[in-house]
Amino acid sequence: MTVTTRHLPVDSTAFFEALAERMNADPERYRPLGFCDLDLGVVIHRPSSEDFRALVRFADYGCLGVEAFPEGAEDRASCWLEGDLGTWEEMVADIRANGRATARRTLASLVLLGDRIGLRGDDSMGVDRFFRYAATVQQFIDGAADSVSVPA
Amino acid sequence: MASQTAQDLGVQTPAPEGGTPSMTWNGHTLPAIGPSGAPLDWAWLRGTRSEWGVRAKPSSKGLTMADIAVGTYGAVPDHPPRRTMAPRGADIDADVPDMGYLVNDKSHVWAENVYELYEEAVARQWSATRDIPWGEVAPLPEELERAVCQICTLLSEVEMIATDLPAKWLWRINHDLLEAKMFLATQVMDEARHTEVFRKRALVNGGGLLHSRKGTEELLRTILQARTFAQASALMHLLGEGFVLDLFRQGELIAPTEVEKRIFRLTMQDEARHVAYGTLHLRYAIEHDPDLAEEIHEALDHGEQMLVAFGTQTDTTEALAVLLAGGVDKVEEVGFPMLAQLQAKVLTSYLARCERAGLNRVQRTKLPVEELGIDRDVRVA
Numbered sequence: 001m002t003v004t005t006r007h008l009p010v011d012s013t014a015f016f017e018a019l020a021e022r023m024n025a026d027p028e029r030y031r032p033l034g035f036c037d038l039d040l041g042v043v044i045h046r047p048s049s050e051d052f053r054a055l056v057r058f059a060d061y062g063c064l065g066v067e068a069f070p071e072g073a074e075d076r077a078s079c080w081l082e083g084d085l086g087t088w089e090e091m092v093a094d095i096r097a098n099g100r101a102t103a104r105r106t107l108a109s110l111v112l113l114g115d116r117i118g119l120r121g122d123d124s125m126g127v128d129r130f131f132r133y134a135a136t137v138q139q140f141i142d143g144a145a146d147s148v149s150v151p152a
Numbered sequence: 153m154a155s156q157t158a159q160d161l162g163v164q165t166p167a168p169e170g171g172t173p174s175m176t177w178n179g180h181t182l183p184a185i186g187p188s189g190a191p192l193d194w195a196w197l198r199g200t201r202s203e204w205g206v207r208a209k210p211s212s213k214g215l216t217m218a219d220i221a222v223g224t225y226g227a228v229p230d231h232p233p234r235r236t237m238a239p240r241g242a243d244i245d246a247d248v249p250d251m252g253y254l255v256n257d258k259s260h261v262w263a264e265n266v267y268e269l270y271e272e273a274v275a276r277q278w279s280a281t282r283d284i285p286w287g288e289v290a291p292l293p294e295e296l297e298r299a300v301c302q303i304c305t306l307l308s309e310v311e312m313i314a315t316d317l318p319a320k321w322l323w324r325i326n327h328d329l330l331e332a333k334m335f336l337a338t339q340v341m342d343e344a345r346h347t348e349v350f351r352k353r354a355l356v357n358g359g360g361l362l363h364s365r366k367g368t369e370e371l372l373r374t375i376l377q378a379r380t381f382a383q384a385s386a387l388m389h390l391l392g393e394g395f396v397l398d399l400f401r402q403g404e405l406i407a408p409t410e411v412e413k414r415i416f417r418l419t420m421q422d423e424a425r426h427v428a429y430g431t432l433h434l435r436y437a438i439e440h441d442p443d444l445a446e447e448i449h450e451a452l453d454h455g456e457q458m459l460v461a462f463g464t465q466t467d468t469t470e471a472l473a474v475l476l477a478g479g480v481d482k483v484e485e486v487g488f489p490m491l492a493q494l495q496a497k498v499l500t501s502y503l504a505r506c507e508r509a510g511l512n513r514v515q516r517t518k519l520p521v522e523e524l525g526i527d528r529d530v531r532v533a
Contacts, residue, residue, distance in 0.1 A: 060212050134421060
């Protein structure tokens with residue numbers, strides 16, 4: 001019997017929950033990077049429907065969970081990543097193709113110019129928190145290489 | 153809170169004939185004379201004026217410095233009562249010598265995030281020898297190798313200031329403020345590693361160290377010679393390291409290979425920690441001593457001038473532009489415009505951090521904000 005899989009869409013809570021599950025299943029991969037205490041918002045602009053919004057909560061060497069991140073609740077996040085769906089999908093496709101984000105599709109690279117995915121925050125301390133934990137967040141997202149598919 | 157758990161305190165029993173005097177404690181007999189003939193008083197066992205019965209609870213990370221900040225041990229005095237290395241919370245002899253500390257007010261060195269940052273620093277240590285994929289170093293076109301080496305020359309030079317400066321102040325800071333000292337000690341190590349990693353990169357790929365300029369040294373001297381720790385912290389953590397943090401962020405675009413990318417990502421995390429300390433330290437200092445604000449502003453007025461002089465040295469901007477353009481061919485078309493775009497972001501980040509620290513520099517700064525398209529009347533965040 002052939003089992004086919006489909007990738008979870010990046011603009012879904014299930015996608016980030018799958019990443020969280022992978023992180024929590026393998027804390028030893030994250031331990032060398034040091035702990036990460038960060039409430040990271042994700043805002044993905046869809047072309048023809050309302051934005052996808054989620055709050056990914058990191059603590060210690062794992063992910064506490066993925067929660068709703070309603071508009072107006074920005075103060076619940078240390079900072080948030082905001083960009084269009086196409087760019088998020090490109091980034092994830094690059095991760096799936098190469099096993100990790102490469103070249104100018106890493107989060108740190110994308111947010112540097114900020115024209116496609118911006119790093120936003122109400123507080124410069126919260127924004128800088130992203131840079132303190134950038135390696136952990138990137139490794140979390142790189143989990144998309146093999147963790148976020150489900151049976152078709 | 154004093155402890156008095158011992159019983160039969162100091163009750164000395166006369167020596168029996170042919171024996172030695174003894175003391176009792178909780179029903180045990182203890183000698184009052186040591187093997188060398190020196191008297192023993194068992195004072196530490198008899199009870200001290202420190203808090204006894206403390207049982208700090210580990211948190212999910214392990215047993216952190218925040219976890220042991222319990223009871224009187226967690227009370228950091230605004231004005232430490234003495235200038236000694238005696239551990240805060242211990243039962244300290246009245247006649248301990250004075251160490252001559254110069255920074256004796258909590259507000260002059262403290263930050264609300266100092267516990268968190270210390271633990272983070274310890275947890276996120278890395279090795280420039282082990283954690284960089286040096287085996288992946290590959291030959292680069294000459295202009296790119298020269299550009300990488302020029303940037304590494306500069307960074308191996310400027311990073312050491314952030315080792316020297318905390319080290320210069322550490323022994324002057326009152327030991328009751330030890331959590332802040334411990335964080336600064338991590339910075340000393342972090343920055344030594346940064347100097348190490350950039351020096352290694354310069355020497356690993358057929359290049360070497362290139363130009364070191366007078367302007368760089370003048371900027372470093374300004375920082376090193378700051379009169380107070382608040383001024384030193386403003387110049388180093390907020391101004392110098394803030395700019396370097398943003399340069400490390402640019403590593404995503406300027407790094408020609410995964411080797412340099414990895415270097416910049418790891419150094420960026422360290423630098424962000426140092427900036428986080430400086431930002432909240434200055435905020436704490438100003439909140440507790442508003443007069444400090446003007447002193448810090450004056451230091452930044454001067455430091456920003458030095459930074460502009462430093463920035464007009466073309467070695468750095470040329471090398472960055474070449475790296476951003478991927479070579480010399482598109483340096484005018486791509487490199488310099490992209491650099492200008494990034495410089496505006498660097499300046500915006502710096503002004504936002506100043507504001508977070510309680511220092512509104514937007515109206516006061518002489519940095520070329522208009523040239524970089526920043527509106528002085530718009531709040532930076």
